[in-house]
Amino acid sequence: MKKIQGIFLILVCVIVMTSIMSDVFWGSYNLENVLRRTALFGIISIGVAFVIITGGIDLSIGSVICLVGCGLPWLLVEQEVSVPVALLAVFGFSLAVGLIHGILVAKVKLQPFVVTLCGLLLYRGITRGFTGDQSQGFGTDFKGIRELATGEIPLFGFNFPMPCVFLVVVAVLAGVFLNKTIYGRYLLALGNNEEAAKFSGIDVDKMVILAYVICALCSGLGGLLFVLDVNSAQPVDFGNFYELYAIAAAVLGGCSLRGGSGTILGVVIGAALMQVLRNMIVLVDWIPTHIEYAIIGAVILAGVVADEMIKRAVAKKRASQG
Amino acid sequence: MSEASPVSPLLKVRGIGKSFPGVRALNGVDLALGQSQVLGLIGENGAGKSTLMKILAGVQPPDEGEILMEGEIVSINTTREALDHGIALIHQELNLATNLSVGANVFLGRELLKGGLIDDARINEESYKYLQMVGLDLDPTTLVEDLTIGRQQMVEIAKALSINARILIMDEPTSSLSQAETEYLFKVIKDLRSRGVSIIYISHRLGEVTELADHVTVLRDGENAGELSREEISHDSMVRLMIGREISQYYDHKQREPGEVVLEVKGLRTPEHTDHAIDFTLRAGEIVGVAGLVGAGRTEMLATLFGVTPALGGSIAIKGQPSEINSPLDAIRAGLALAPEDRKQQGLVIDMSVRENMSLAALWRDQKKWGFLDFAKELEITREMVKSMRVKTPGDDQIVRYLSGGNQQKVVLGKWLTMKPAVLLLDEPTRGIDVGAKREIYALMEELADAGVAILFVSSELEEVLGMSDRTLVMHEGRMTGELSREELSEEAVMQLATGNSESLGKAA
Structure with missing residues (x-):
């Protein structure tokens, strides 16, 4: 819980700072926008959190989003496939990606970084191939299915964007899975100490594969919602760098890249922090928008350094209490 | 026993003391x-x-204590200082950068430079000289990884010579060498000795010590146990000094009537020692010790029994049922439990709580529908185990990292006892544990045996094997060299078998 307090405090600070420096932050248009982005990035961040908890990494998220984001309109518009079939194809692909990554990592014992780095190159290249590198979009059609991302739910006098519903559902499922089922416990245990987990009779390989599947399915869902939200996708850069935003959110949210720790709520707060920061950079006039990456990089670095300091202080205190 | 004073002591160590948390080493x-x-x-x-x-x-x-080189007190606090005094350690695990060339390794950290850049030509030329000294006619540009272990060791010795080492410390240098490589090493050692180099030779292989040593120093429990001059050195005299101690009082071992056979191992072959098949049986309520030196293959045998590493052959029957064990889960389902040697790496998830560790092996059994955790049951089991095993912990949420070694071991045992195993495999159950906790572990083993659990325990502490076993199996280099009943059991008998001297007692056993 302590881990979440820190990141939550930073989020509040950034929100307060942004509110002071910009008078449109609390406007309903801007707020809805920030919430929508938070929800979309929150979903993929939760996915990657599972992989990070096992001590792995997934660099292919952005490219999976690209393939799904371009593939869906391509199937619906160019191939004239029916909506259910297109959705099935999208999630079938995500599932396959997760299984392949998981098997390569757990069974073939390849390094997660290498496996998913190749995935990053592969899926974007494939997308640019089958689309002929042409922009894919829904035009003015498919209003119904696009409601999934663009729709709004009026609640407490505020219009919550639809992706928030998906985020809540995914976050609750993920939280329950991680904290209330034996499988979540297995993931945390093997992320902490794979050998001890193995010696306790846990099928470590199967659990690692499961983590990559969860991650790929979240990426697929994210890609679907991203493209439904923005209407069109360019194969060359759709979803570019999104894996880094997701990983950063997970790390800010308390997932150690060494594995074994992380909370879903923390990850969601981490994703929110990233989006509020980006929003701040856009809204506040005197911050040049093109230095966005520099600011985000600096904030993440400050966050993890502070986290490490606190951890050491706590460990020292505990050790002296002995 | 002679006085420990060679004519002109090059190195003298006086009153050295060293403690680690909880242990006076x-x-x-x-x-x-x-x-x-x-x-x-x-x-x-x-x-x-x-x-x-x-x-x-x-x-x-x-x-505490002092180190004297040629009569002068010196301070050695870093490896650098040791090297400056001409002391070099040849590690048990070789310390070479295998991806670099032989020459680069010999001069690693002391690279010869020319104009600020590494002067490879001179490095190769110089290192060749030292390679010659250990009889290696080798191109210094060869990569270390392309050499056999024996040759790698020679490179390490050459490296030590290149810094003018006068004292070489060799820790179990022959543990991974072939017979021919060992003989070659001996030749080099004798040659170095004749060139004025002194060598401290650490080995479990008493035959090697007999052949090489001019003098033997025996340590026991962190203290000097005796000295042997060249004439006094023999297998028996060394064994006597190594073990010569009385068995402490705290083994309260009682004889019980063993029950039916619960574990029958036939022709088991492990990936580490492929030539040797292991056979033994274990009865309910029996405590069987497995003695042997480090590297005798005892841990490997347990790992294979428990399904961690695959068996290359053989059969395992539990309670008369032939069991196919391909994973730890198979072993657990069949009624086995293993408290591994490396408690922190294999026994515990050290950064998780007492409760999470205690329940880890039982989660699949105690799960509710859909894989949901049964928190109530988990807490109940933990509280019960913490109480019955007297684990000293502030609470069931305490992270096990912060528990003492003894309490950590109790958590490992508690984890397995919740599974009610028929056979309990223990690997060095009291390593790094203080005396009080040791007694508790022994009492627990007796209690479990009373309840009909068959216990197989590997221990490198002879005293423990003698104190606790109904029967003792002795291993040496991957095979069972003998079995000793309680009546036949003596420290000397175990040591003879464990050092591979099976002629005298092994056949009788």
Whole structure:
């Protein structure tokens, strides 16, 4: 819980700072926008959190989003496939990606970084191939299915964007899975100490594969919602760098890249922090928008350094209490 | 026994003491080494040999005592300082950068430069000289990884010579060498001795010590146990000094009538020792010790029994049922449990709580529908185990990292006892545990045996094997060299078998 307090405090600070420096932050248009982005990035961040908890990494998220984001309109518009079939194809692909990554990592014992780095190159290249590198979009059609991302739910006098519903559902499922089922416990245990987990009779390989599947399915869902939200996708850069935003959110949210720790709520707060920061950079006039990456990089670095300091202080205190 | 004073002591160690949390590793240890002398340093596992050598090599500073080189007190706090005094440690695990060339390794950290850049030509030329000294006619540009272990060791010795080492410390140098490589090493050692180099030779293989040593120093429980001059060195005299101690009072072992056979192992072959098939049986309520030296293949046997590493052949029957064990889960389902040797790496998820560790093996059994955790049951089991095993912990949420070794081991055992195993495999169950907790672990083993659990325990502490076993199996280099009943059991009998001297007792057993 302590881990979440820190990141939550930073989020509040950034929100307060942004509110002071910009008078449109609390406007309903801007707020809805920030919430929508938070929800979309929150979903993929939760996915990657599972992989990070096992001590792995997934660099292919952005490219999976690209393939799904371009593939869906391509199937619906160019191939004239029916909506259910297109959705099935999208999630079938995500599932396959997760299984392949998981098997390569757990069974073939390849390094997660290498496996998913190749995935990053592969899926974007494939997308640019089958689309002929042409922009894919829904035009003015498919209003119904696009409601999934663009729709709004009026609640407490505020219009919550639809992706928030998906985020809540995914976050609750993920939280329950991680904290209330034996499988979540297995993931945390093997992320902490794979050998001890193995010696306790846990099928470590199967659990690692499961983590990559969860991650790929979240990426697929994210890609679907991203493209439904923005209407069109360019194969060359759709979803570019999104894996880094997701990983950063997970790390800010308390997932150690060494594995074994992380909370879903923390990850969601981490994703929110990233989006509020980006929003701040856009809204506040005197911050040049093109230095966005520099600011985000600096904030993440400050966050993890502070986290490490606190951890050491706590460990020292505990050790002296002995 | 002679006085430990060679004519002109090159190195003298006086009253060295070293403590680690909860353990007094060395207590007032003396040692003397003369010029051109091979000193055999022997003792049981945990006697303090490695700690003493680490102190001499500057890996760890001593808490007390002094080190004298040619009569002058010197301070050795870093490996650099040790090297400056001409002391080099040849590690058990070789310390070479295998991806670099032989020459680069010999001069690693002391690269010869020309104009600020590495002067490879001179490095190769110079290192060739040192390679010749150990009889290696080798191109220095060869990559270390392309060499056999035996040749890699020669490179390490050449490296030590290149810094003008006068004292070489060799820790179990032959443990991974073939017969021919061992003979070659001996030749090199004798040659170095005749050139004025002194060698501290640590080995469990008493035959090697007999052949090489001019003098033997024996350590026991972190203290000097005796000295042997060249004439006094023999297998028996060394064994006597290594073990010569009375069995402490705290084994309250009782004889019980063993029940039916619960574990029958036939022709088991492990990936580490492929030629040797292991056979033994274990009865309900029986406590069987497995003795042997480090590297005898005992841990590997347990790992294979428990399905961690696959068996290459053989059969395992549990309670008369042939069991196919391909994973730890198979083993657990069949009624086995293993408390591994490396408690922190294999026994515990060290950064998780007492509760999470206690329940880890039982989660699949105690799960509710859909894989949901049964928190109530988990808490109940933990509380019960913490109470019955008297685990000293502030609460069931305490992270196990912060528990003492003894309490950590109780958590490991508690984890397995919740599974109610028929056979309990223990690997070094009391390593790194204080005396009080040891007694508790022994009492627990007796209690479990009373309840009909069959216990197979591997231990490098002879005293423990003698105190606790109904029957003792002895292993040496991957095979069972003998079985000793309680009546036949003596420290000497075990030591003879464990050092591969099976002629005298092995056949009788």
